[in-house]
Amino acid sequence: MPEKPLSVTGGNRELRKDGGVVGETDRVYQVTGASVTFDEVLVKGDLSGDLTYNGRRLRVVRVDTMIGLEIGPSGARGPMWKAVECQVLG
Amino acid sequence: MVRCSSPLALNPSLQWLRSLSKRLDASFEGSAAVEQTSTKGESRESQILDVLNLLPGRASVHKNVVIADCDGGQSRKFDAVVLDRQAWPLLFSLNDMVVAMVESVLVAHETKSSLNASELEDIWAKVGSLRALKYSAAVPLQRPVTTAFAYRCPNMKLSFFDYCHYYVATPEGAPAAVCILNQGIFCLSASEGDRLVAKDQAAAGVVPTLIAAGADSLLVYLYLLCRWVTGEPQAAEVLMEYSQGFADSLTAFHFDDDFLRATADAERAKVARQCFTGSQLDVQGSYKKAREQLQLGALDS
Numbered sequence: 001m002p003e004k005p006l007s008v009t010g011g012n013r014e015l016r017k018d019g020g021v022v023g024e025t026d027r028v029y030q031v032t033g034a035s036v037t038f039d040e041v042l043v044k045g046d047l048s049g050d051l052t053y054n055g056r057r058l059r060v061v062r063v064d065t066m067i068g069l070e071i072g073p074s075g076a077r078g079p080m081w082k083a084v085e086c087q088v089l090g
Numbered sequence: 091m092v093r094c095s096s097p098l099a100l101n102p103s104l105q106w107l108r109s110l111s112k113r114l115d116a117s118f119e120g121s122a123a124v125e126q127t128s129t130k131g132e133s134r135e136s137q138i139l140d141v142l143n144l145l146p147g148r149a150s151v152h153k154n155v156v157i158a159d160c161d162g163g164q165s166r167k168f169d170a171v172v173l174d175r176q177a178w179p180l181l182f183s184l185n186d187m188v189v190a191m192v193e194s195v196l197v198a199h200e201t202k203s204s205l206n207a208s209e210l211e212d213i214w215a216k217v218g219s220l221r222a223l224k225y226s227a228a229v230p231l232q233r234p235v236t237t238a239f240a241y242r243c244p245n246m247k248l249s250f251f252d253y254c255h256y257y258v259a260t261p262e263g264a265p266a267a268v269c270i271l272n273q274g275i276f277c278l279s280a281s282e283g284d285r286l287v288a289k290d291q292a293a294a295g296v297v298p299t300l301i302a303a304g305a306d307s308l309l310v311y312l313y314l315l316c317r318w319v320t321g322e323p324q325a326a327e328v329l330m331e332y333s334q335g336f337a338d339s340l341t342a343f344h345f346d347d348d349f350l351r352a353t354a355d356a357e358r359a360k361v362a363r364q365c366f367t368g369s370q371l372d373v374q375g376s377y378k379k380a381r382e383q384l385q386l387g388a389l390d391s
Binding site: 003005008 | 310323345374
């Protein structure tokens with residue numbers, strides 16, 4: 001029967017390591033394949049090693065651009081990583 | 091600190107919203123004997139504002155709102171409109187009537203005494219009139235969310251079938267959620283892995299779903315509104331923590347794609363609809379019967 005668990009919020013944008021938040025993606029991404037690429041990650045801690053994202057285990061394998069401080073219309077934010085490719089571990 | 095001492099005690103958040111549901115139910119019953127239909131209707135429209143007023147402060151709830159666009163277009167009237175008054179000005183205000191820019195609308199809400207096919211059709215027409223308005227390309231925001239609330243629904247599974255049928259025909263006219271007091275919620279969802287995720291707009295891959303939340307339908311409706319009004323998951327996620335595990339137990343039912351495609355045909359839809367009119371079977375039983383009638387493949391289990 002087509003009945004499944006329902007998520008009201010669609011997950012969140014937090015990348016966690018050992019329970020703590022170490023990064024935040026620019027939006028909620030669907031993680032389905034062997035890898036996922038986030039357009040932007042706001043760096044909040046140590047993004048090396050195994051991370052969790054909405055219940056999935058990930059590891060960063062490539063980062064296209066690393067910016068110390070990004071200045072935009074809404075102010076300054078950073079450090080910011082762009083095009084962050086992650087391997088899906090489980 | 092006060093906590094639930096017994097595992098059998100109902101969590102306070104569930105209890106509060108159930109109390110509100112009971113009050114809405116009582117007000118509906120109480121106004122039933124009123125013969126002035128407009129007075130009765132207005133009273134029922136006002137009662138639900140208590141729920142909309144639970145939303146975060148950014149959301150300003152108004153009753154008499156004209157929603158306008160920059161080309162001079164206006165939508166049909168909704169029973170309640172939630173505006174973002176922190177970011178946007180009003181175009182006009184006179185007594186209790188306001189004219190609002192379509193870009194400032196967070197939620198357009200419709201209230202129905204009893205939900206049936208013709209009331210769903212009316213909701214579709216109103217949502218369609220809102221979607222027809224021009225939305226400024228300079229505003230990188232999502233379009234207004236549209237929802238409805240019904241005090242009664244004589245046959246929820248039949249109304250869900252109609253909701254799906256209308257969605258397939260005119261997805262852009264679909265309200266993102268229809269809450270039926272103490273029965274359930276029709277909403278839009280997309281499949282993500284092994285779960286469904288509620289969505290506020292029609293899109294590719296989005297299907298109509300039924301959440302049979304029973305007495306807690308109002309709480310689920312509040313979760314959804316909170317998620318969509320804030321535009322971020324955080325407030326809704328924290329709100330859900332207050333009902334300790336209830337949100338994790340939510341499931342939703344939907345029809346398969348082949349069934350939705352088959353019932354896009356008017357004649358086949360008529361055959362399938364007949365299977366949902368009886369009261370003996372639940373929605374899944376009626377669905378199974380309708381698939382047999384349409385000679386579609388058997389379900390997995």
